[in-house]
Amino acid sequence: MKRLYAIIAVVSAIVVAVVALAVLTFGTAMAGERPQGRMQVCTAQWRESGADRAGYKAFIRQCLNAAPVAAQVEKPEAQGGNRMKLCGAKWRQAKASNATHGQTWRQFSSACLKASA
Numbered sequence: 001m002k003r004l005y006a007i008i009a010v011v012s013a014i015v016v017a018v019v020a021l022a023v024l025t026f027g028t029a030m031a032g033e034r035p036q037g038r039m040q041v042c043t044a045q046w047r048e049s050g051a052d053r054a055g056y057k058a059f060i061r062q063c064l065n066a067a068p069v070a071a072q073v074e075k076p077e078a079q080g081g082n083r084m085k086l087c088g089a090k091w092r093q094a095k096a097s098n099a100t101h102g103q104t105w106r107q108f109s110s111a112c113l114k115a116s117a
Contacts, residue, residue: 038064087112 042063051059087109094100100108 083113083116084109086116 039060042060045063046056046059049059090112091100091105091108094108103111
């Protein structure tokens, strides 16, 4: 019985180590690819400018009130939107006009998601 507990403990430790390694490896790689919001961009510009700490609030206020930053995060609708929401809207529209042709939601959504992929 003690041997079984020892084996379980070793396997658990290995699993924890593998998960931690995966998080460290993939988490840092994905963090570099994440688009930045306006506040992060303005803070980076302030750091690059070398301004003193006293002028931080004024700089950030001016930066945020300036024209939108090109590196700003795009909304999902601008990238094609949430496919499931779009299919749901099409389903409601088809159902309201009795144009579902006897399909269930599951059949309709499957066809819709395949068509929008």
